[in-house]
Amino acid sequence: MMWSYILKLVILLPLVCGLLIGCLYLWRKLETRMPGNQGEKMLKVRETMMISPGTRLAVLEFEGRKLLVSVSRGGVALIDKGE
DSSP, rough: OOOHHHHHHHHHHHHHHHHHHHHHHHHHHHHHHHGGGGEEEEEEEEEEEEEEETTTEEEEETEEEEEEEEEEEEEEEEEEEEE
């Protein structure tokens, strides 16, 4: 009686864990194809670069223009506008 319970536990527990991991993996792969994620966005982040542990530079594209901004804990500051 006890051995059958242990045998079921040894077989079914890895199977359930494998199914859970497989479902999470598929969810991440198919998440970008969901209907809510479709459409054009007005703002695109083209590139980011870490300057220091709390500061980074980002190149944003908005309505065909490129903006260079500094992002830090204190806020966001516009550095330069490009064409």
